[in-house]
Every structure is written in C-alpha cells, then in structure tokens.
Amino acid sequence: MLWIGAAVLAAVLLRPAAADAQAAEPRWVTAWAASVQGPYPVGNPSAQPDQAFAFPDPREGARDQTLRLVLRPDAWGRQARLRVSNAFGTRPLTLDGVHAGLHLGGGAVVPGTNRPVLFGGQARVTVPPGGEAWSDPVALPFAADPDAPLLAGRKLAVSLHVAGASGPMTWHAKALQTSYVTAPGAGARGAEEGEAAFPYATASWFFLDAVDMAATAPTPVVVAFGDSITDGTASTMNGDDRWPDVLSRRLHALRGNRVAVVNAGIGGNQVVGPAQYGPDAPFPGGPSALARLDRDVIRLSGVASVIWLEGINDFSRNGEATLAAVEAGMREGVAHLRAGIPGVRVVGATLTSAKGSTSPAHGHPEQDEKRRGLNAFIRGSGLFDAVADFDAATLDPGTGSLRPEMVPESTTGGRGDRLHPNRAGYVAMGSGLDPAAVLPGP
Template sequence: MILPSNMLSPGAHSSPEPDSKWISVWAAAEQGPYPVGNPAAQPDLQYAFPDEASGANNQSFRLIVRPSRWGSHARIRLSNSFGTQSVVFEGVSVGLHAYGSSIVAGSSRPVLFAGQSKVIIPAGESVWSDAVELPIHKQAFPLLEGRKIAVSFAVVGSSGPMTWHAKSLSTSYLSNPNTVASANDDAGLELPYSTISTYFLDVVDMRMPGDAQVVVALGDSITDGVGSTLNGDDRWPDVLNQRLHAAYGDKFSVVNLGMGGNQIIGPSVYTAQQAFRGGPAAVSRIDTDIVKLSGVSTVIWMQGINDFSENGRASLDDVIQGMTGAIAKLRECVSGVRIIGATLTTAYGSTSAAHGSLEQDNKRKALNDFIRSSQLFDGYVDFDLATRDPASGKLQKQFVPDSTIGGPGDGVHPNRAGYQAMGKAIDLEMLLNPGAK
C-alpha cells in the first residue's frame, strides 16, 4: 500500500478539531532501568545492547504499538523516568505499521517537541510531543481498526540506563549500536534486532470526540498478558476493548497498565539505583502511570497475588490498607473516576515456585471477599468465578496451556482462552460513567 502524494503535503502539525480532546489510546507502565524487569519470550539482546549501563548508543528504535482507537491527530510521551543522565532523541516519527519492521510507504509523519526535531530529556523527567496530524485517518479510517502504529526515533550518543516496559508482548525493532537508520528506511532493513519490550515511549494520545472516555486496566502480569498470544493482542483488556468498540464505537479507549511481578505495597523504595523486577509498587503508580493519562473515566484494578507470593509474603491487612489508601489518592487525583475491583484468579497448585500454596490461596480468597463486599469500589468483576474450577480450586484446565511460548502453562497465568473468559465477564454497563471528566 502506497499512500497518495497529497498525504505528504505540509500541514502535519495543523491544529486538532476544536470539539475534540486528547484521549490516551496506548500506554505502558514505566519500569527500569533495563534489563530489570520480567520479560517473556524476549530474544537475546546482547548484540543490540552490549553494555547495559550504556543503554542505547547512537541507535534507532521502531516501536510497534496498537492504539485502542484512531484519531485525526496524535501526540506521544517519551520518558526518562528511571534514567540517570539526560537522553537526546532526534528523528522521531509516527507511521502506519505494515508488517515486520516496515511501515506503509508515505505514512510516516515527523514528530516535533516544542517545534524542534531534537529533544533532550533530563534524568527523571518525561516530555510530551507536539500534536501531529495523521492524514491517513481521513483517507483510510474504516480500515484502521486494529492496525498498529510505528513510533520511530534515534538516541543520540549514549542513553545510559533505559526506562522501559519489559513485557509488551508485541514485537518491536532495533538497529545495531552506532547505526542510525535512515529517515527513508520505511522497510526497516536497518533494524535487524527484535524485542518484545518498549523503551522510552510510555503514552500515545489521539484526538477523539469530546464524550470519549478511557478505561485503565491496572494490575500485574495477568493484566500485562503473560500466557496470551505473542503479537495476538488477546489479553483481557484487549478483549474488553473489542467488546466496548462493538457496543459503543469510539466512545471508549482501553489502556493496559499491567506490569509483570508487580505488587500493591512493595517495594517501599524504587529508583534506578534500587530497582525491583516487578517495578514500582502500585500504590506509587497512581502518580506516574495513571494521572499522566488523558481522559480517564474508569480504573479496573486486579492485583495482590504477588504481594501474597513467596517473594512478597505481605499480610492481608497490609494489602487492604495499601489498596484503600491508593484508591483514596486516585479519587483525589482523577475527578469523577469510577473504580472497579476485580477478584484475583487462582494460583492454587501452580508449578511456579513463588505461587500455589494453600496459605497464599487463603489470603487470595479473603481479599476477593473484601473486593466483593466492601464499599471501597464502585462495582466489581468476578474474574475468579469466570476462570476457577470449583472442584479443584485451580484454573480450569482449558485455561492453563501457555499461548505465549507454548508448553503446559504454570497454573498462574491464563492463556488466550482464559483471558477471553475474563474479558467477557465484565459487565459493560458498569463502565458507563457520564460524569467522568
């Protein structure tokens, strides 16, 4: 597919429609520095990033992400939250993904930052881009549903420790160190390495109608999608997004803020120098991962199993206290937000060394009872009921075999079929929140 020449004319940074607003259509929970995290199905990156402390070195990235909705204009956020030095980016662009590392010819649009093609982001900070017009939205709107966007950029010099999201489960592409891909490399032939993680990019916004709303899926690896199909976009938030689009069109966008190994209350300290594989505690992610988003109306929160694991060993009371405080903060920070609790799926009898004990399962059941009965939430989703075998107390057998890397599965993470059951268990009417800002 080659786009018509009129799509390459000036005007890539024209103003969005006055009756629209920014809506987050893709996001990734921030963690770092690379390689601290819990990637799944990650290729060997020793040749792409030979020195972890140096990070990227005069190197190009093409990150392939799937926006939940498409609009007339986009903007992106680049993050250096867990870096220890300033990072210089240039040659940033967005284009329509074709296949592999290639983008549709003629679809690439330059992305500017305060009118400049180069941006320097200090350690611990993030920067929003200017708005960039997406002419393809007018030309091919009916065909864009489910298509992916390619965000390309080059790191100038050494980045140092990289802010990343380990478990995107969507393939992106990297150049060799000291090799900056040509701006005309639509085919991506200068991007020989693949990764299933994202780096530096943490939000994509689109201009959407004024009544559009964002549903945030907050959680751990079961929200992040471990066990789902690699590049299949079939996690439970993806299933929810499909259902909402079928029922309400572009009124809703679903973004996934799951993070493998994440806990509600631990660790107490998380920095680039003192990192944890599971990322920052969820109680601290309200500011960094949710408040940064545009148009949030609802948060569906499923979490706690890692707090109860052999790595966490938290008490039920401490987890409930942490959850209660985080919800109070979320209501304070996001006006009119609707918060839906989601019961924890079972890990009983798991083959994972960190999960599966009777003690852990009893804590899980008690937290689920709290989620179902407390007045803390505006409603709840019973993922436990949708996936548990009542006879054995384990995941239903058909939900166990792994869809990411194959094999028997671990009894903690559902597969594609399990995530389908979870996504279908959500009552869509709970998400209708006309008072949301």
Template sequence: MKPVAKEGSNGHWVSTWAASAQGAYPTGSVIAQPDLSIAIPDAPMGLHNQSFRMVVRPALWSSRFRLRISHVFGDRPLALRGVQLALHAGGGACLPDTRVALPDMDIGAGQAVWTQAVDLPWLHEQALPWMSGRALTFSACVKGFSGPITWHAKSMATSYVSPPGDLLAAADDSEIRFPHTTTSTFFIDAIDAWLPEPCHAVVAFGDSLTDGTATTLNGHDRWTDVMQRQTWAAGHRQVAVVNAGIGGNQVAGPLPAMGPWRGGPAAAERIYRDVLSLSGVQTVLWLQGINDFSENGQADVATVVQAMHGAIDQMRSRGLRVIGATIPSALGSHRPGHGGAEQDARRRAFNDEVRKGNLFEEYADVDAALTDEISGRLREQFNGDSTLGEAGDGVHPNRAGHAAIADRFSKVYFRQALC
C-alpha cells in the first residue's frame, strides 16, 4: 500500500480547513467558552511553558499535509517545541501510533509561517474514502511566554490546553494532561493537503452567519459543513469547502474609534490573508453585511457596496468565481446593535443591489430562504440556538437555518462548477 499524492507527483496544495485569525485572546465573540483563567491567567503574556492540542477537521484527506501557524497578533517571538500531528481519537486524545513529529518552530511577531510538509505513514490510499469527517490533532508546547495568543474565537468545536508549566503534554497521546478545554482555535489558521489536480477549494467568506453562531457545538452543522456533505453525497470528492467566517466581522468597518474590534480586520482588509493566500481556491461564497448596517457599524449601503466591489475585483483578477448572497433579516432582534428599523432598511437596500446584479454575477438568495415575508423577521423555525438549547436572538439561524443557507448556495454553485 502506497501513500497518495506525494509532492512532486501530479498534484498541488489545496486548503482543506481554515480558522481565520481575528485578534489576540480574549478579543472576540466566543460561544460556550469555559473559564480559561486558570489555563491562561495573564492574557497579555499568553501561554507559559505550556502545551496545547488543537482539533481540526480537513475537508479532504491526503497522506501529506502542511499547516499555517499564525502569530500575526503577537508581540514577541513564538517558540514552539514538540510539534506533533496525529489522528484524533476523541476528547483530547490522539490515536496511538499515529503521531508524527514536525521540526521545532520559531516565529517572529506579526508573522504567519507554513510548516514543512508532513507525511502520515499510516494513511494509505485504500483508507482515504473512510477519512471523511475524521479530525487531526495539532499539538505543540510553547517555550517561555507566547505573548498575546493569535486566535479564532468561535470555532464551534472543542480543543485542549495543558496547565501552565507542562511542556511534555504535547508528546503524550493521552488527554489526561489536557484538563482545560476551549471552543476556540489557537495559532493555527489553515491546513493544506497535497491532492490530485482536479481537487480545489471553495472558500466561504463572511461573519457570524458563516462562522456558525447558534449551530451545534461539535455538531459540525454550519452551512459550510452541510454544503461539504452535499458535495460528498453528490459524488464530488474533489471539492473542499473551507470556512473563513469571523463572528462580528464587517465588510468596510470597524470604526477607528472602537479600538481592537471583536470581529477582526474588515473583510476588505483581510481578503488576501484569508482567501487569496489560501491554496487551490477556485470559488468564493460571500455572505456578509449585516454588521456594517448595525448600530456598531453604521455604514451606508454605498460604502459597503464600494468596499465589496474592490474585494470582488481582486478575487476576479485571480480568476476566481465569486458567488454573493442577500442578507437575511435581523429585524426585532434583542441582540445589542441589531434589530432596528434603520438597520433593516439598509439591509433591504443592499439586497436590492444584489438582486439587480450590481455586485455579483451570481448570488444565493439567502434572505428569501430565511426571512418571513409577512413579519419581515427571521423565520420562526430557524430562530433558535442549537448551541445552548435556548431561544433564538433573531439574527443567527439555528442548525436548520444553516441547512437552508447551504441549500441556496449549493443550487447556485452546482449550476456551473460541477457540470
């Protein structure tokens, strides 16, 4: 049995997972986050002589991967030791005999660095069809202090951190040395797989409607996850649907006076890092704008449209197919910054621009799927919190709403992409 898609053979790198870096812990919008005050007692100093184990799910599998480690919000060099990649066994544990060591890494403040390619000797061609939905663990220990931790706050999946002072946990298959859990992702922001030429990535770009607020924790039922499974069910194993959403993100904002913003850099500013710098991308699915029109954003429609045009031009200049979307309603929401009539008027005006074809050549009518025509609000069957089992906030659709979003995008995407 021979590992597949070796670099140098007929293949290329394809990004198969992402978690866009949005700031330094704890700036961000988290979901069901445990108290990390014992694991990280001093946020500006970060992790201290400490191990972490991040659980990640590649959309497509190969016997060869590389990982991008982001320290873009760091203020000092980051020293990673005992770097390991392994098959996730469940909880904070690795499957025995699957750990593969990577070289130590020293990353300068403000930098993001790809690891060298790493081969998984236990993964062979015959096993690949059975790997869909499985996860890898990326483990390492921080020597000294990490300083501010570059992170993705809302990962909707559980990862693990050792107590401060435990440098050896990363090299242990067991979960015993990782008592602390997080629903966020530290340091790693992208994974590439070496895959045959027909394989490619579809990047979903946006805010919390893409990042997954109100979906099921560890349920992997964001609309991007649903769309990935739809492509598998249709027999298309060459497509990786990658999630580059950030909760709270804005297209043109945030306002300079707001300081460090929980939603990270504006979409127009992060387009290169989170889309164009990823590998093997052919299509971008863009659902965004509601935060720009909120009380926190206060942008007019023309400003958002202009910022989107600039980003769309960049993507099209790279030969990418761009599919946009209308924005569903937040009318009547009790979530701070949302719910007002003025926000809804700007949202509807933006949707008019989308439907007229003034922004995107193709678009998914997400608004028509999620917004009730009579009340003008998020449909009742979609207004719930699948994460905590609570009432919905009127902005974020539940897991059923995400399935409806996936259905709208899939119908547009499959018109051309896989004919």
C-alpha cells in the first residue's frame, strides 16, 4: 500500500501547470537555507545519534560515502539549484553522484522522482577550501505544478557522494531533522531510491547550505537570522515547529506558494563574537553574525525581509559583551544589510528571557539587565523597520522568566533549561508576529 500511495501522490504532483505560468520567465528564490559552521564536530547539535560509525575520524571527515540530506523547501518550483559549501574545510571537497528527489520516509525517496544534479554540465565538482559552488538547474518533475496543495510541506532528499576523504567537514550542527548516511567506503549510492544503503542517521546537515527554486511570480524571501532560539533548540525533532516554521505557515495561508521563510539561525551564535573564527579557531556558536551576513543573508536569492533575533549569547558567560558593543554591532549589521540588499525590510526581535536558566553560561542577573537594555534599544531606537516583540509573547511577568508552560523541552521530553522556549513558546512567537510587519502590502 505504501508504494501505491506514493505512485498516486506522484501522479497528482505531476499534473501539468497552467499555460500562462509556463510562459513566465523564472527567477531564483531561496527556498531553504542552513547557515554553515565548522569544522565538524564543533557545534551545538540537538538529539544527535552517535556519529562514530558514519564518521569515525573527524579529521578525515566523510570518506567515499553518500549523505542523503532531508530538508523542507518553503516554496516549490519546477527547477531547483543547490549551493554546496566548503567554507570551513581545509582540503578540496570533491562531490559526484549528486541527486535530488522527493523524500518518501526514512532514507528513501519517492520512486521515479530522483534526478541527477550537474555542476557546469559535469557530474563532479571540486570545491576549494573556503569556497562554495552552485549547481546547474535540475528539473523537478514532481513539482510541475508548484501550487499543488499536496506539495506543500513535502521534503526534498538531496544525496551527495564524497569522493575520497573530505577532510574537516563544513556543517550545520542543529538540523532538528533526521538525515541519512552510508557506511564509509560504500561509494556513490545517491541514485538508489531505497534506504538499505543508508543505515546511519544524523541530526545535522553537511556541505549543503542553500536550495533555490525557480519562481514564475514574485516570491519574497524572509530570512530568520539569529541564534539557537531561531535555530529551534527545544522544539520538536522532525516536527518543523520552530518559530520561523510557524510564521511560514501563517504567511503561506495568506500568499500560497508565493513566499518563502528560510532559517539562518546557528545555536550559540553571537552578534559581535568571537573576534576570530575558522577551521583552526572554531567556536561552537559559529562565526559572528556580522562575519556571516554576506554568505547567510545577502548572497541568498530574492531576500525581501530579515528578522533579527540575537544578543542573549553575547551577554552570557561565553560572550561577556557590553550592551554598547551589541547595540553598535546591530547598527553596523543593519547598515550592511541595507547596503547589500537595497529596499530590504529589517525587523528587530526582542530577546526572550533566560532568567533562572540551568545553563551555567546563562541566567545571571547581569545578563538579564543587558537583555532588557537591548530590548529597549530594539523597541525605541528607530533602527528597525518594525519590531517583533517575542519577549512580550513569552515572558511570565510575575517571575521575569519564560512562562512555565514554555519550559519543558519538546525535542527530548526533558525538563528544559529556562533559556530555550519549547513548542508552546515557539508557537506563541510565530503566532504573535504581525505578517504586515514582515511583508507589508497586498
């Protein structure tokens, strides 16, 4: 019955699109992103399985094996293109046997949807250390009608074969989405539709950091930019219920397939720290927000709005930044965004409380004093085009901490750390944000 259901779904999604849509000239819009950091294993993953079987030696990284990365594009098109990154690698990264298909479940793809992906007309690409590469457009026959209701929320499976040894791996630690990996030495298995070749699981994404879709109508892209509270810590594993996901569903209810929300959060990220970052000087929170704005926001396609929620880690024991330094960093970052993306709308988001956190780096009185000071700056400085008051949506006014129902962790079912909101908190954040503040107009 599973295979019959998949065939029926494919038939529905393959129905032809309207003639006027076919005649429109496509434009690229980023439909999914994952801000890179590295090298693996430096980072803050959530619910990570033991990676020792898939990647026994982090210095060698992936070795002649295929990664099947599962991701949810926030908009669909008849064509896609992929950006692969070796930003924090120390050796040339060679990929071949790259494929993209509709995710079925586990490590499998829907039969008949898997398509090879080329780079400059070739099946193999080598990305130098510190570099990146865009693929050629690849047709997605199952998305012949990108507006098909049954396509909304479906996931893409992107398979990458690492030829030889990758060396230190560029990755996004906190995917909160299960992907799949072959054993080392298994070779190029991306063309296979089944899951037997992919025995190992990972809760992270490797090498792939953006997917664009070809849009035939204006499709504004909203970038959620920030730290672990944007990345989704303590939300539901594989549940797509981070606050940007909640906001996405609200915007899609208004605009259909003509909008995309992408997540540029990194767990532990700071606005102004660390001062230095790279393969030889890694930091679990990734490069500073200011250092990554170009790659993670400005060089994405079709960006219309940015929602910036960040600063709590700057004020932690890991950052110890002054309020003045973070305010100055935000002024610098907003100016850089507006210079890099003319007409971009920048929304400032107030910081949620960490008061009483069980994390040793968070919850101290000095942090909360600075947090409240930054929130006053965000609300009153006039720097931002609009304000998303996440603090008001999550604060227990009686204690100054997160509301009690927003504390227990959804990912693992643990007690929570009083720093990261759970699903209830993220729903309140995503539901309380006025869509007109993000994308004004019709």
